[in-house]
Amino acid sequence: MSVSYYVVLAAALFTIGAVGVLIRRNAIVLFMCIELMLNAANLTLVTFSRINGTLDGQIMAFFVMVVAAAEVVVGLAIIMTIFRTRRSANVDEANLLKY
Amino acid sequence: MGSNVHFAAATGWLSTFWLLIAIPLASAAALLLLGRRADRWGHWLGVTSVAASFGLAVSYFFALRGVDERSAELRLFDFIDVGGLKVDIGLLLDPLSVVFVLLVTGVGALIHAYAVGYMAHDPGRRRFFAYFNLFVAAMLLLVLGNNYVMLYVGWEGVGLASYLLIAFWYAKPAAATAGKKAFLMNRVGDAGFVIAIFLMFATLGSVNFDDVSNGVGALATGTATVLGLLLLLGACGKSGQFPLQTWLPDAMEGPTPVSALIHAATMVTAGVYLIARSHPIFDAAPDAQTAVICVGAATLLIGAIIGCAKDDIKRILAYSTVSQIGYMFLAVGLGGVAYALGLIHLLAHGFFKAGLFLGAGSVMHSMNDQTDIRRFGGLWKPMKITWVTTGLGYLALIGIPPLSGFFTKEPIIGAAFDHAGWLGAVVGGAALLGAGLTAFYMTRLFVLTFHGPRRWTPDVGQPHESPPVMTVPLIALALGSLAAGALMMTSVVDWLTPVFGEHAESSEHWLITGATMAVTLTGVGLALVLFRKGTETEEQPAGILVTAARRNLYADAVNETIFEMPGKYLTRALVFLDNRGIDGLVNGLAAAVGGGSGRLRRLQTGYVRSYAMSILAGAVLVVVAMLAVTLG
Numbered sequence: 001m002s003v004s005y006y007v008v009l010a011a012a013l014f015t016i017g018a019v020g021v022l023i024r025r026n027a028i029v030l031f032m033c034i035e036l037m038l039n040a041a042n043l044t045l046v047t048f049s050r051i052n053g054t055l056d057g058q059i060m061a062f063f064v065m066v067v068a069a070a071e072v073v074v075g076l077a078i079i080m081t082i083f084r085t086r087r088s089a090n091v092d093e094a095n096l097l098k099y
Numbered sequence: 100m101g102s103n104v105h106f107a108a109a110t111g112w113l114s115t116f117w118l119l120i121a122i123p124l125a126s127a128a129a130l131l132l133l134g135r136r137a138d139r140w141g142h143w144l145g146v147t148s149v150a151a152s153f154g155l156a157v158s159y160f161f162a163l164r165g166v167d168e169r170s171a172e173l174r175l176f177d178f179i180d181v182g183g184l185k186v187d188i189g190l191l192l193d194p195l196s197v198v199f200v201l202l203v204t205g206v207g208a209l210i211h212a213y214a215v216g217y218m219a220h221d222p223g224r225r226r227f228f229a230y231f232n233l234f235v236a237a238m239l240l241l242v243l244g245n246n247y248v249m250l251y252v253g254w255e256g257v258g259l260a261s262y263l264l265i266a267f268w269y270a271k272p273a274a275a276t277a278g279k280k281a282f283l284m285n286r287v288g289d290a291g292f293v294i295a296i297f298l299m300f301a302t303l304g305s306v307n308f309d310d311v312s313n314g315v316g317a318l319a320t321g322t323a324t325v326l327g328l329l330l331l332l333g334a335c336g337k338s339g340q341f342p343l344q345t346w347l348p349d350a351m352e353g354p355t356p357v358s359a360l361i362h363a364a365t366m367v368t369a370g371v372y373l374i375a376r377s378h379p380i381f382d383a384a385p386d387a388q389t390a391v392i393c394v395g396a397a398t399l400l401i402g403a404i405i406g407c408a409k410d411d412i413k414r415i416l417a418y419s420t421v422s423q424i425g426y427m428f429l430a431v432g433l434g435g436v437a438y439a440l441g442l443i444h445l446l447a448h449g450f451f452k453a454g455l456f457l458g459a460g461s462v463m464h465s466m467n468d469q470t471d472i473r474r475f476g477g478l479w480k481p482m483k484i485t486w487v488t489t490g491l492g493y494l495a496l497i498g499i500p501p502l503s504g505f506f507t508k509e510p511i512i513g514a515a516f517d518h519a520g521w522l523g524a525v526v527g528g529a530a531l532l533g534a535g536l537t538a539f540y541m542t543r544l545f546v547l548t549f550h551g552p553r554r555w556t557p558d559v560g561q562p563h564e565s566p567p568v569m570t571v572p573l574i575a576l577a578l579g580s581l582a583a584g585a586l587m588m589t590s591v592v593d594w595l596t597p598v599f600g601e602h603a604e605s606s607e608h609w610l611i612t613g614a615t616m617a618v619t620l621t622g623v624g625l626a627l628v629l630f631r632k633g634t635e636t637e638e639q640p641a642g643i644l645v646t647a648a649r650r651n652l653y654a655d656a657v658n659e660t661i662f663e664m665p666g667k668y669l670t671r672a673l674v675f676l677d678n679r680g681i682d683g684l685v686n687g688l689a690a691a692v693g694g695g696s697g698r699l700r701r702l703q704t705g706y707v708r709s710y711a712m713s714i715l716a717g718a719v720l721v722v723v724a725m726l727a728v729t730l731g
Binding site: 018021022023025030091092094095096097098099 | 705706707712715
């Protein structure tokens with residue numbers, strides 16, 4: 001199996017995630033797109049770990065997962081609070097923090 | 100002469116002569132510190148302290164006669180001791196300073212007593228006496244210091260006291276302004292004096308009188324000339340000489356005893372003292388001497404001309420003071436035997452001018468503090484004592500024998516004619532003309548004040564003679580002007596010989612005596628003819644010369660145009676530069692940063708996705724940069 005398949009897949013996943021973050025308005029979708037990007041990064045980490053025969057990349061992937069889990073907890077809580085006060089999960093409407 | 104000056108150390112009774120300064124100084128401090136508690140008796144403390152100093156001064160005078168060197172030097176303690184500069188708090192009593200000490204304390208005590216009466220109704224009388232005592236202490240320090248720095252300390256002290264006393268009635272704007280004017284014009288002169296002291300230290304390595312006297316012979320003539328001119332500038336400032344004369348007449352805004360003591364008898368003669376004390380420097384610099392002569396001659400004419408046109412009794416006397424000090428400058432500038440002539444004229448002037456001012460004060464006292472001689476007249480009848488004493492002072496000033504002015508002024512005119520070359524003839528002529536003008540304006544003042552029809556303003560009421568505490572000093576000063584002349588002519592010149600050295604007696608000038616008397620009598624006669632019948636009570640239109648004289652020969656206008664206007668414009672330009680230039684730079688920078696941030700702030704839109712876009716853009720940029728680096 002060629003490395004390039006994995007890397008191309010990871011790049012495709014990352015691009016989908018990035019585009020999703022940029023063009024979607026729903027906070028939940030945004031969130032899932034972020035997860036997608038994180039996992040794309042995880043995929044490259046594990047790939048190169050496997051190729052190089054070291055465990056460093058896999059350990060790093062675990063760290064990313066842990067951080068992502070913590071982020072989900074905090075992020076979902078924020079999204080819920082916003083939804084409660086504004087009756088909407090549209091990120092463009094939550095624009096009070098500006099100039 | 101002046102090649103080996105040595106002062107003997109003070110011994111015995113003479114070693115206590117620091118008390119002369121300490122007593123008035125302590126009294127001044129007590130009066131200032133005790134405050135209102137001393138209001139009831141403070142003025143008597145003031146009088147007593149100066150009288151005590153006078154008593155001591157007389158005893159030191161006799162003690163000094165018993166010393167062979169005729170000098171007593173007292174080094175009290177170190178003042179400044181850095182590197183090569185060593186200045187002691189040191190005092191020197193020699194024939195020159197003892198003459199001044201006697202004048203300051205003697206005339207000072209009389210004027211202090213007079214001021215008790217004159218200031219009786221003034222709520223600030225204690226403060227007045229505190230400043231008056233401070234003045235006496237500073238003046239004594241000035242004449243008793245044994246080096247130029249001590250002299251300078253006293254010099255600034257009398258300047259301070261003069262300022263405080265001119266502006267004594269500080270609520271009166273004219274008085275406050277006059278005080279500031281005096282202080283500022285004195286600063287101009289003081290700058291010259293200070294630089295002279297620096298120069299002395301730089302070239303001679305010492306500021307002591309004896310070291311300077313002994314070392315000046317080795318100086319280059321150019322250095323000595325510069326030193327002399329700088330000292331002359333200092334003397335001109337303090338003594339109200341051309342071109343720094345305009346502060347002195349304005350100083351008459353102070354109480355009359357101040358005018359009498361400070362601005363007639365003592366402080367304004369400090370310039371003469373400075374030049375007389377520095378005579379070795381001037382002897383070594385003929386050009387500086389010529390400058391002194393020219394300043395003296397110019398000032399004596401300026402003062403006399405303006406005196407003829409003024410109507411304010413105190414201002415006439417002030418310009419008369421300017422003019423008489425001009426005579427003294429002329430004398431000390433001539434050098435040689437004329438040093439002593441200048442000093443005896445100074446002594447005689449101290450007596451009769453103080454008497455004249457006190458007489459003017461007595462007149463003002465009974466005339467509701469008016470000073471306009473056009474509104475006096477016929478005062479001889481209600482004020483007999485003032486009339487007689489002022490009359491004696493007047494005759495002494497114009498130099499009628501046998502009063503003191505005759506013995507002191509006429510020899511100066513003679514000495515001026517003796518001076519070599521055309522300069523002697525010019526300054527002699529100026530001095531002779533000045534004598535005539537003096538006779539004219541003083542006769543005008545005397546006749547308009549005491550004789551002729553009464554031109555009193557309606558609010559005056561019945562003029563009355565002043566109380567004895569004021570008339571007794573008047574009588575004493577009048578007796579002084581009566582007797583002093585002959586006494587001084589015979590003995591003071593001999594007494595001062597140790598200071599100025601031996602000089603051949605100048606030849607007798609019967610011709611000049613006659614000419615002086617003729618000019619004087621002409622002046623008196625002319626004034627009598629013009630003013631015997633009184634004068635107009637309002638200012639009349641007049642020709643160019645009189646108008647110019649009424650405006651002080653435009654000296655104030657010249658000062659304003661040459662010094663004040665450029666100063667004003669310079670300040671305005673600087674303020675403009677400061678507001679627009681410096682402030683503009685700082686404010687402009689702040690405005691630019693503020694405006695720029697205002698624009699930049701708009702980037703913070705609050706839309707999360709646009710932030711994400713920037714982050715992505717940044718990440719792409721980084722990747723591109725890394726690729727460029729690795730592939731390139």
